[in-house]
Amino acid sequence: MRFGVVVFPGSNCDADCYHVVDQVMGHPVTYLWHGDKDLKNVDCIILPGGFSYGDYLRTGAIARFSPIMDKVVEFGEKGGFILGICNGFQILTETGLLPGALIRNPSLRFICKDSYLRVEQNETPFTGKYQSKQVIKVPIAHGEGSYVADKETLEKMEKAGQIVFRYSTSQGEITQEANPNGSARNIAGIINEKGNILGMMPHPERCAEAILGGEDGKLLFESLINWWQGGKA
Amino acid sequence: MFKAVVTINFKKSILDPQGNAVYKALKSLGYESVRDVRIGKHIEVNLDVETKEKAEAELKEMCDKLLANPVIEDYYIEVSEVEA
Numbered sequence: 001m002r003f004g005v006v007v008f009p010g011s012n013c014d015a016d017c018y019h020v021v022d023q024v025m026g027h028p029v030t031y032l033w034h035g036d037k038d039l040k041n042v043d044c045i046i047l048p049g050g051f052s053y054g055d056y057l058r059t060g061a062i063a064r065f066s067p068i069m070d071k072v073v074e075f076g077e078k079g080g081f082i083l084g085i086c087n088g089f090q091i092l093t094e095t096g097l098l099p100g101a102l103i104r105n106p107s108l109r110f111i112c113k114d115s116y117l118r119v120e121q122n123e124t125p126f127t128g129k130y131q132s133k134q135v136i137k138v139p140i141a142h143g144e145g146s147y148v149a150d151k152e153t154l155e156k157m158e159k160a161g162q163i164v165f166r167y168s169t170s171q172g173e174i175t176q177e178a179n180p181n182g183s184a185r186n187i188a189g190i191i192n193e194k195g196n197i198l199g200m201m202p203h204p205e206r207c208a209e210a211i212l213g214g215e216d217g218k219l220l221f222e223s224l225i226n227w228w229q230g231g232k233a
Numbered sequence: 234m235f236k237a238v239v240t241i242n243f244k245k246s247i248l249d250p251q252g253n254a255v256y257k258a259l260k261s262l263g264y265e266s267v268r269d270v271r272i273g274k275h276i277e278v279n280l281d282v283e284t285k286e287k288a289e290a291e292l293k294e295m296c297d298k299l300l301a302n303p304v305i306e307d308y309y310i311e312v313s314e315v316e317a
Contacts, residue, residue, distance in 0.1 A: 057299070057300070058302055061299060061302070062299075065299065093304070094302065099304075100304060101302055101304045101305045103243075103247065103248075103250070103305060104250045104251065105250065106248065106250045106253070107250075108250055108251065108254055146250075148247055148248075148304075148305060149304070150246070182248070182250075
């Protein structure tokens with residue numbers, strides 16, 4: 001499975017994503033420059049974390065109009081796999097590929113810590129290797145990660161099983177205290193209706209090796225590659 | 234030449250964390266009369282177009298595309314003629 005990591009001016013998790021695909025998963029990966037229009041024939045695009053275009057105007061708002069993004073949107077609409085992490089999630093909501101928006105944390109603080117997530121949906125290409133309701137530990141690092149959407153959209157996503165990760169306690173309880181950023185319904189990650197585009201605020205690429213304190217994020221990459229290989233067989 | 238002033242605010246249904254923090258600060262300064270604070274954006278755009286209508290139409294398009302996010306924000310455009 002060939003991966004492409006988009007590099008925007010201000011991306012800062014691009015090298016981490018590249019490293020995980022290349023060194024941990026052992027799959028081919030290439031950088032995709034924001035100013036290019038060539039997706040280099042990849043099978044999955046990763047929109048990495050960071051502060052694209054300095055977060056000017058709104059997070060992800062300007063990145064959304066990078067030359068490469070037209071191609072990324074087209075790729076996603078055709079069913080290509082896209083994984084948006086942190087700033088990548090913000091960009092996906094700005095493009096409209098995922099519903100809702102991410103706004104400033106109510107605490108007004110940049111929060112950088114481990115968070116517990118409950119896997120709400122393991123019947124996706126990105127989460128097949130997780131157990132249903134499994135609790136995983138994945139770090140978050142953002143100032144604008146509070147997920148908002150209107151009630152209708154939230155209800156629709158709940159019904160369609162599009163809510164993939166929720167912030168929880170280490171025991172898997174969905175509580176106000178376990179919600180670090182005031183996200184609606186503790187939402188940490190969502191998927192589109194078709195199931196090929198996942199956006200999440202936590203960073204699975206930062207916990208894909210034991211030496212970094214955890215491997216819970218590795219399963220996400222494993223799930224995707226497994227799905228891809230199964231699909232091909 | 235026209236000058237457009239765009240005011241962008243969170244929709245009423247969206248919690249405004251900055252406005253909320255300033256609200257609390259004003260209260261703590263003793264301004265008991267304060268009932269609500271909302272913080273938005275103020276954007277000035279100068280345009281070289283023929284008519285005011287054209288300026289307004291262009292600005293509306295810019296807001297829908299980039300300047301505002303319709304999922305969370307409302308915008309208000311005010312256009313006036315200025316000397317080139």
